[in-house]
């Protein structure tokens with residue numbers, strides 16, 4: 001998979017040289033290219049923004065600069081992703097879908113955002129999605145680019161050492177939060193690991209883990225349970 005990120009702060013994406021994503025780049029599983037938007041400016045001051053039509057505070061990113069950048073970076077198979085507080089929520093399902101794509105391009109805005117004609121222009125010739133991390137306000141799209149790249153890259157075959165570890169995660173196939181995890185020592189600061197996990201009884205362990213996933217999800221994210229088919233589980237499963 002190829003992912004291009006266009007930003008005025010390329011150094012913001014430096015963490016993607018580390019850990020699993022960094023290894024995926026080195027191994028060739030992920031072709032990640034980070035571009036400085038100012039490469040496509042046309043003045044000595046390398047200007048990327050201007051005042052908003054209609055007035056108001058802040059600056060807007062110029063369409064001409066973005067147009068030259070995206071004309072260079074986009075390919076026929078590309079899916080253009082534009083982080084925005086007004087975008088569609090980014091979820092694990094989104095990551096799973098985008099992990100099957102050949103080419104993602106992330107256009108990271110700053111200031112008050114990118115001139116809206118850029119999305120309008122490219123939506124007429126390629127797939128464009130405005131995407132949001134959640135209902136809070138950031139200063140630009142780079143954090144979203146970090147999140148999207150990591151969430152997608154880790155799903156690519158060969159990136160995560162043990163694919164089984166992708167199965168029982170929060171927001172995984174079952175749509176539940178993940179169960180609590182423990183390691184040695186069996187007792188720490190007076191806190192003991194649940195006995196069932198030391199039993200070696202795999203069926204009981206599996207049941208305990210599912211019960212805990214249901215309990216946590218009911219307590220912290222009841223909205224996720226509403227999305228589940230009522231027939232998949234019985235609320236009495238949660239009764240102590």
Ligand SMILES: N#Cc1c(-c2ccc3cc[nH]c3c2)n[nH]c1N
Pocket residue numbers: 083084085087108109110111112113114131132133134135136137138139140141144
């Ligand atoms: N994704 C996302 C965002 C943003 C965001 C994205 C791009 C820009 C460009 C200027 N300000 C931005 C905020 N805020 N909150 C989110 N969930």
